[in-house]
Amino acid sequence: MNKYLAEFLGTLLLVFIGLGSAIFDGKAIGALGISLAFGLTLLALAYAIGPISGCHINPAVTLGAVLAGRMRGSDVVPYWIAQVLGGICGFGFLAWIMMGSGVPGLVHTSAVATANGFGDHSPSGYAMGAAFLTELIATFVLVITVLGSTAMAAPAGFAGIPIGMALAITNMVAIPITNASINPARSIGPAIYAGDWALSQLWLFIIAPLAGGVLAAFVYKIIEGRSTA
Numbered sequence: 419m420n421k422y423l424a425e426f427l428g429t430l431l432l433v434f435i436g437l438g439s440a441i442f443d444g445k446a447i448g449a450l451g452i453s454l455a456f457g458l459t460l461l462a463l464a465y466a467i468g469p470i471s472g473c474h475i476n477p478a479v480t481l482g483a484v485l486a487g488r489m490r491g492s493d494v495v496p497y498w499i500a501q502v503l504g505g506i507c508g509f510g511f512l513a514w515i516m517m518g519s520g521v522p523g524l525v526h527t528s529a530v531a532t533a534n535g536f537g538d539h540s541p542s543g544y545a546m547g548a549a550f551l552t553e554l555i556a557t558f559v560l561v562i563t564v565l566g567s568t569a570m571a572a573p574a575g576f577a578g579i580p581i582g583m584a585l586a587i588t589n590m591v592a593i594p595i596t597n598a599s600i601n602p603a604r605s606i607g608p609a610i611y612a613g614d615w616a617l618s619q620l621w622l623f624i625i626a627p628l629a630g631g632v633l634a635a636f637v638y639k640i641i642e643g644r645s646t647a
Contacts, residue, residue: 421471421493425500426507428463428475429603433508435459437608441512441528449593456598457586464578472568473578476601477501477624478631482561485635488568501603509607529611534599534623539615544595550626552595556588557630558637560600565638599623600630 439447439455447455464473472489474480480497483489513525533539536549544552563584567577585600592598599605605623609616 422496422500424467424471424473425475425497426504428467428471428473429501429504430508430511431463432456432459432475432601433505433604433607434511436604437509437532438512440532441516444531449590452593453586453589453598456589457582457584459582460585461578461582464581468578471497474564475501475504475603476560476627477603478557478601478627479561479564480631481628482565482631482635482638485632486565486638488565502606505601505603505605505607506610507607509611513611525611526613529608530616532597533608533612533616534597534605535616535619536596536622539619540595541597542594546622549596550622552592553599553623553626554630554633556592556598556600557627558634559588560584561631561634562638565634569642596623600627602627 436452436456436459440452444452460473460475463475467473472483474483474497477498480489480494480501484491484494509529512528516524516528536544536546540549560581563580564577566572567580588600589598592600602624605620609620609623
């Protein structure tokens with residue numbers, strides 16, 4: 419049970435801090451600052467809850483881990499549930515804070531601004547195919563970094579650094595294209611509050627990151643020298 423609570427709490431904090439930086443200070447810090455907020459939060463959480471749950475806090479990482487033989491298959495669904503609930507609650511706390519601002523419609527406009535989208539809802543107008551490829555490759559980079567840096571042969575005690583850096587640099591690439599999901603649990607919260615197009619496009623930000631996690635697991639097993647069967 420502790421590992422599921424850790425995944426819930428970790429995902430909540432990642433969404434709260436990452437999207438909070440975009441909502442409350444995005445104009446000042448820009449895409450670079452938002453990317454660092456996500457990356458540094460993940461780095462800190464890797465050391466805080468990594469020993470408890472592995473600090474996946476991302477359904478795509480969990481899928482990659484089970485396919486790479488790093489965790490039990492029976493833990494996948496409970497991890498996913500904890501992560502999704504954490505992401506929803508993370509944005510929920512942001513919404514709670516914004517309701518205290520007295521600005522009408524702030525929660526909805528902030529949800530729309532931080533929701534992931536493509537086509538007319540991409541920050542730079544990128545089409546669905548470009549958005550899908552961006553999310554797949556970005557998640558691939560994150561998950562293969564997780565698998566490599568946590569391998570038995572990797573230097574002990576340093577995994578959080580490359581993992582946090584991987585999330586930061588992939589956000590730098592993906593923010594102008596899709597607002598950077600790289601994590602279905604990050605996408606679901608604002609989509610629920612935004613509604614409309616954000617919910618209708620949410621499928622891409624669930625499927626593409628999961629596909630990136632699957633690809634990372636199989637590629638890592640090949641380069642590690644093990645069978646993919």
